[in-house]
Amino acid sequence: METLEFKINIKAPRETVWNILWTDETYRKWTSVFCEGTYVVSNWNEGDKIHFLDPNGEGMNSIIEKKIPSEYMAFRHISALKNFKEMPIDEETKTWTGAMETYRLTLENGYTILDAKVDTLEKYIDYFKDVFPKGLEKVKELSEEKE
16 A cells, blocks of 8 residues: 645634535535545444445445544545445455545645545556545635635
8 A cells, every 4th residue: 555645725713614625514525536526424432433434325334543633634444335334344344444535734834735645456546546635625725615
């Protein structure tokens, strides 16, 4: 697996950016670049499950590994979801189970720096390099609209 990193400067407070990232309505907006209709099912507590889903019930079963409000969120991906159900870890899943996805917010010169990292398989590198910056641009746009 390879870890990809994406950064963007946003002219908005960290709290605003955090809320845009993880509030249901705005989460759906910025993640639509990955898949239209994407949403999450979670209580958003550290150590608990989070399901990343598309409208057909396909997606990822993950754990909120670490959560520091307005500062840092880390997800550890465990297995696939199909028909809204957690799938057992199979041979393909073993190639990526344990992959991390992190979001860090820091302040610098009046800007919030959003630093996102995602572990991915080689076959998805080009996809993420294309769509992840588009998602972060949407976070920037939504965050700066609030200010």
